[in-house]
Amino acid sequence: MSLSFEGRVVLVTGAGGGLGREYALAFAERGASVVVNDLGADTKGGGKSSAAADKVVEEIRAKGGNAVANYDSVEDGEKLIQTALDAFGRLDVVVNNAGILRDRSFARTSDLDWDLIQRVHLRGSFLVTRAAWNHMKTQKFGRIIMTASAAGIYGNFGQANYSAAKLGLLGLANTLAIEGSKYNIHCNTIAPVAGSRLTETIMPPDLVASLKSEYVAPLVLWLCHDQCQENGGLFEVGAGWIGKLRWERSQGRTVRQKDQPMNVEAVRDQWDKICDFTDATKPSSVQESLSSMVAVLSQVESEEGVDANPTAAVASTSGINPAMAVGQKMEATTFSFTHTQCILYALGVGMSTKDPDHLRFLYEGDPDFSCLPTFGVIPSQAAMMNLASIPGLNIDFTQVLHGEQYLELYKPLPTSGELTSQATIADVLDKGSGALILLDVSTYSDGELLCFNQFSVFVVGAGGFGGKRSSDKAKVAASPPQRAPDAVVIDSTTRDQAALYRLSGDWNPLHIDPSFAAMGGFKAPILHGLCSFGFAARHVLKHFADNDPSRFKAIKVRFVKPVLPGQSLQTEMWKEGNRIHIQCKVKETDAVVLSGAYVDLHPASDESPESLSQASSSTILHFPMIRFCPGLQSELVFAEIGRRVKDLGSELVKKVNAVFGWEITKDGKTMAQWTIDLKNGSGCVHEGPFSGKTDVTLTVSDEDFMEVVQGKLNPQKAFFSGKLKVRGNIMLSQKLEVILKDHAKL
Numbered sequence: 001m002s003l004s005f006e007g008r009v010v011l012v013t014g015a016g017g018g019l020g021r022e023y024a025l026a027f028a029e030r031g032a033s034v035v036v037n038d039l040g041a042d043t044k045g046g047g048k049s050s051a052a053a054d055k056v057v058e059e060i061r062a063k064g065g066n067a068v069a070n071y072d073s074v075e076d077g078e079k080l081i082q083t084a085l086d087a088f089g090r091l092d093v094v095v096n097n098a099g100i101l102r103d104r105s106f107a108r109t110s111d112l113d114w115d116l117i118q119r120v121h122l123r124g125s126f127l128v129t130r131a132a133w134n135h136m137k138t139q140k141f142g143r144i145i146m147t148a149s150a151a152g153i154y155g156n157f158g159q160a161n162y163s164a165a166k167l168g169l170l171g172l173a174n175t176l177a178i179e180g181s182k183y184n185i186h187c188n189t190i191a192p193v194a195g196s197r198l199t200e201t202i203m204p205p206d207l208v209a210s211l212k213s214e215y216v217a218p219l220v221l222w223l224c225h226d227q228c229q230e231n232g233g234l235f236e237v238g239a240g241w242i243g244k245l246r247w248e249r250s251q252g253r254t255v256r257q258k259d260q261p262m263n264v265e266a267v268r269d270q271w272d273k274i275c276d277f278t279d280a281t282k283p284s285s286v287q288e289s290l291s292s293m294v295a296v297l298s299q300v301e302s303e304e305g306v307d308a309n310p311t312a313a314v315a316s317t318s319g320i321n322p323a324m325a326v327g328q329k330m331e332a333t334t335f336s337f338t339h340t341q342c343i344l345y346a347l348g349v350g351m352s353t354k355d356p357d358h359l360r361f362l363y364e365g366d367p368d369f370s371c372l373p374t375f376g377v378i379p380s381q382a383a384m385m386n387l388a389s390i391p392g393l394n395i396d397f398t399q400v401l402h403g404e405q406y407l408e409l410y411k412p413l414p415t416s417g418e419l420t421s422q423a424t425i426a427d428v429l430d431k432g433s434g435a436l437i438l439l440d441v442s443t444y445s446d447g448e449l450l451c452f453n454q455f456s457v458f459v460v461g462a463g464g465f466g467g468k469r470s471s472d473k474a475k476v477a478a479s480p481p482q483r484a485p486d487a488v489v490i491d492s493t494t495r496d497q498a499a500l501y502r503l504s505g506d507w508n509p510l511h512i513d514p515s516f517a518a519m520g521g522f523k524a525p526i527l528h529g530l531c532s533f534g535f536a537a538r539h540v541l542k543h544f545a546d547n548d549p550s551r552f553k554a555i556k557v558r559f560v561k562p563v564l565p566g567q568s569l570q571t572e573m574w575k576e577g578n579r580i581h582i583q584c585k586v587k588e589t590d591a592v593v594l595s596g597a598y599v600d601l602h603p604a605s606d607e608s609p610e611s612l613s614q615a616s617s618s619t620i621l622h623f624p625m626i627r628f629c630p631g632l633q634s635e636l637v638f639a640e641i642g643r644r645v646k647d648l649g650s651e652l653v654k655k656v657n658a659v660f661g662w663e664i665t666k667d668g669k670t671m672a673q674w675t676i677d678l679k680n681g682s683g684c685v686h687e688g689p690f691s692g693k694t695d696v697t698l699t700v701s702d703e704d705f706m707e708v709v710q711g712k713l714n715p716q717k718a719f720f721s722g723k724l725k726v727r728g729n730i731m732l733s734q735k736l737e738v739i740l741k742d743h744a745k746l
């Protein structure tokens with residue numbers, strides 16, 4: 001779909017000619033109302049004329065577009081904005097483009113040459129943008145362009161004044177990008193190349209003619225469109241080519257030693273290393289830039305002179321020192337919980353009462369109420385947050401990615417209690433582009449090991465410290481078999497999935513705060529990786545383990561791409577013995593989000609491990625099975641009721657007049673069905689479902705059924721505690737007492 005600017009108001013400064021004119025025409029052509037500002041000065045800033053702006057306005061109007069002229073200097077910033085508000089009532093986009101040149105070799109640059117250039121370019125852009133800022137802030141939308149120049153980025157003979165102003169604009173833009181992001185105000189900088197009256201004196205005429213302004217305008221329009229989330233970027237553009245620039249920093253060298261003054265000779269001796277761009281990093285924030293220096297402070301203090309040890313010296317600049325970190329134990333953490341946290345977590349990973357099978361994870365009164373196995377990550381997640389406290393791991397948290405997760409349960413999780421977690425740095429690997437930290441967390445209940453987690457934490461830009469690349473401690477991902485999946489489940493996340501999931505304890509604003517997400521380069525807050533992980537795990541549990549948490553053994557997942565709340569997750573599953581391989585995609589985009597993933601199951605109690613491993617892929621879908629089970633105690637009761645009904649049938653039919661269906665369960669599975677028909681003929685009791693529609697169906701476990709008939713458990717109490725479930729006409733179940741009370745003596 002083509003990009004429209006319908007409803008948007010755009011101010012282009014210096015739009016009476018050259019690049020600015022091209023922008024104004026292009027915005028207007030796509031529906032924007034445009035303020036065409038131009039002082040009508042000559043290239044050196046002299047003179048004044050309304051003709052330039054008027055001509056462009058006329059051009060726009062002739063094509064049916066909407067435009068007004070403004071003839072003020074950009075140094076009168078407020079007036080330009082007022083023109084936009086008077087004419088169109090709002091302002092969405094400011095393109096700071098007006099410019100002049102006063103080229104002189106540096107020695108001959110006069111005060112005026114200097115000041116005029118700073119006033120038009122840097123001060124002018126500041127004044128116009130400041131006047132627009134509050135309008136943009138209030139409307140929570142704004143797009144700003146600063147126009148820099150290759151002369152500023154690289155330097156250019158005879159343009160000291162101009163270079164200074166142009167790179168000043170980049171500094172201004174960098175900070176506006178940070179301050180504006182939470183108001184959806186984005187500020188980007190371009191360094192264009194185009195033939196214009198400014199360049200005709202320095203370029204040959206054919207180049208001036210062929211480097212057309214129309215090869216620059218589309219980038220400006222894109223950066224100003226509401227679909228574009230770019231913020232704080234710097235682009236070179238010309239001739240139809242566009243490239244992005246960023247800072248690069250060498251690994252550097254610490255030239256200071258503990259308790260010794262820093263000296264110039266050390267700088268000289270390390271000069272090659274300081275300037276060596278091998279494995280250069282790309283810091284993108286002040287925090288990132290500073291963090292490695294802060295790391296050096298503690299490194300120098302704790303080391304016996306880094307110079308003597310080159311590995312340590314490099315480690316200190318990346319903030320990672322494996323020799324120090326590996327094997328470190330963190331302080332144990334405790335986690336207290338009740339059924340509330342279990343239910344909140346189940347909702348967080350998308351469980352819903354829409355699916356009756358989910359009730360056992362959502363309702364504490366359910367007879368089989370359980371905790372989802374993947375809840376096992378929750379008690380241990382605090383360890384991730386404490387990583388930075390480990391000596392030798394001076395990491396920048398804005399660069400931390402959760403790469404992989406492994407969870408193994410040694411017994412089903414309780415639904416309440418107090419758990420203690422003990423975290424250890426199992427290994428630290430050097431992956432070049434970053435450091436990979438393996439964080440092992442063991443969680444105990446009453447001193448007994450309940451579960452084990454391994455977090456694989458990737459720190460972008462912290463590699464290159466000379467460490468090993470792989471580890472035998474790593475729980476490795478596994479690829480799925482090369483065939484179509486045996487089962488596929490599509491499940492939608494809700495718009496509020498991340499808002500709900502974070503209540504389980506991962507409070508990272510990246511998952512809720514749009515401006516925070518924007519800083520991380522995401523167009524919207526993203527779902528927690530461990531939330532998608534929870535979705536995938538429960539898909540496996542339902543399809544291959546009858547939702548039985550005791551069957552769950554372990555899960556491994558690699559987080560590949562983020563999921564946006566509201567997108568649908570498509571879990572593809574392959575059964576290979578006790579291992580269910582998984583791949584998870586976003587259905588809407590087909591992007592793989594979880595890869596190399598698997599769940600290991602314990603064989604079902606009625607299945608031998610062999611039968612499981614030999615099971616063909618056609619047996620993958622487990623529906624609740626009704627099996628004849630000679631061991632049920634309730635059988636005797638139904639047989640007895642059958643005899644009574646035979647004796648008193650017609651009398652009971654008159655009194656009760658209803659058909660009761662029974663489902664008797666054991667260990668959460670329906671093991672028998674019975675029908676007590678006290679409606680038709682003289683009544684009967686038989687095993688199996690009723691052929692027509694029952695008036696009421698009761699589901700109860702074999703044990704609870706016995707408790708009820710023996711009078712040990714009041715039926716109402718059984719109902720309210722969730723032990724007895726009733727579907728259909730609930731009032732009729734009251735009449736059951738008529739039948740059951742006679743059996744209290746059983």
Ligand code: NAI
Nearest residue numbers: 014018019039040041073074097098099149193194196198
């Ligand atoms: P241009 O001279 O064709 O356009 C600049 C316009 O700004 C003129 O119409 C002029 O009247 C107007 N202007 C000057 N002072 C003003 C003021 N105080 N208030 C309002 N308007 C004023 O030049 P061109 O090439 O289109 O340049 C546009 C921008 O791009 C400038 O900021 C320039 O420094 C920058 N640039 C251009 C390059 C190129 O290759 N053309 C290279 C690098 C940067």
